[in-house]
Amino acid sequence: MLDLALPTTLGATAVVYRLTCPLARDDALGARLVSSAVLCAAGTGLVLHVRRGLLRELRRARRVAEAAQSVLLRPLPPRVDGLAVAAVQLSADQGARIGGDLYEVVATEHGVRAVIGDVRGHGLGAAGTVAAVLGSFREAVHDEAELAGVLRRLERAVARHLRERAGAEDAPAGAADGPAAEEFVTVLVLEILPDGEVRALNCGHPWAYLLSGARAEPLVRADPLPPLGPFPLPSELPVVPCGRLLPGDTLVLHTDGAEEARDADGRFFPLRDVLTDAARAHPPTPRAVLRTVLEALVHHTAGPPKDDVALLVLVNERQSRRTPSGTRESARPATADLRPTDRLRFPA
Incomplete structure (x- = not known):
């Protein structure tokens, strides 16, 4: 009235x-x-x-959108079990606050477990798949003792979601025709144990960067598994050992929207170089790393990104372990002479 x-x-x-x-x-x-x-x-x-x-x-x-985002892609705590944490997600759809990228960090009895992923497409159309993956991850990390079990749960959640979208509840995974059959999700799942040991499973996602000292290098260079959705995962899921995250070291997880952002001349965003600059800050805080990357990214693209971008930064703030002699324990093995078949590719 x-x-x-x-x-x-x-x-x-x-x-x-x-x-x-x-x-x-x-x-x-x-x-x-x-x-x-x-x-x-x-x-x-x-x-x-x-x-x-x-x-x-x-x-x-x-x-309403902010409330939905806070539930779906909820804000992360500043610290998780001795790790300083910061994350950001930029949606390419200016009309949506929720994009097709996802991330989460959870402290469990099995260690700190983190995931970052990228749903095919962006904006509101990908929100349903993001919800399916994050909901499954938040339950599986507490229930599954092995990282492979977590990834299996994510695979089943994505398969159920795609079958529902295709309107074929009894169809086998990946067999439905139509747009849902072309959907897929790339995910990188990490596990950080109390002693700093890092293990990972990667389904078609870019590997994280390790910032140590004044360098930024890929965490490993192993070939990833196929993305979730189009094809079933292999029967064996060997976890990739990634060395140890020493006190003061930083992990930067990202989606491909960061590395594939282009400037007016078509040049890709130099993410590794920007992270190297961020690594020179002592100590590099998660927020400082995010600020450095975002400022450089917006300057490179001269505006909002054309694809969804997500960044997740983890800094090990745990106390360093000491050997009986009083010297700092070397937590990352030397890998100068690794063969192509070896999983650890990051040099000491």
Whole structure:
């Protein structure tokens, strides 16, 4: 009733003026100017009323989107079991606050487990798949003692979601026709044990970067498994050992939207070089790393990214372990002469 009161009053005023006021029927110039002013005022009032209503709806929609994002891609705590944490997600769809990228970090009895992923597509259309992956991950990390079990749970969750989208609940995974059959999700799942040992399983996702000293290098260079969705995972899921995350070391997990961002000349964003610059800060805090990367990314693309971008930064703030002699324990094995078949590729 209150929403209708103002436009009804303005409309009634214009009609009454037109029907009863002598000036409305006077052809003199002054009378016409007065009539025009009255009608213009009534029309302006209606436009402003509609505008205020639209702004209220927009603010309400934004509040709903923020609430949905806080549940789906909830804010991470600043510290998780001795690891400093920071993350950011940028949606390429300006009309959506939830994109197709996902991340999560959870402290469990099996160690700190983290995931970062990228759903094919971006914006609101990918939100359902993001919800399926994150919901499964948040349960599986506590239930599954092995990292391979966590990845199996994610695979089943994605398969169920795609079957539901395809409208074929009893169809085998990946067999449904239509757009849902072409969907896939890349994920990188990490496990960081109390002694800093890092293990990973990668399904078609870019490997994380390790910032140690003043260098930024890929964590490992092993070939990833296929993405979740199109094909079933192999029967054996060997976990990739990634050495140890020493106190002060930083892991930067990212989606391909960061590395594949282009400038006006078509050049890719030099993520590794930017991370090397960030590694020179002592000590590199998670927020400082994010700020350095985001500023460089926006400068490189001269505007918002064309694809969803997610960054997850983990800094080991645990106390260093000491050997009986009092020296710091070497937590990362030397790997200078690794063969192509070896999993650890990062040099000491």
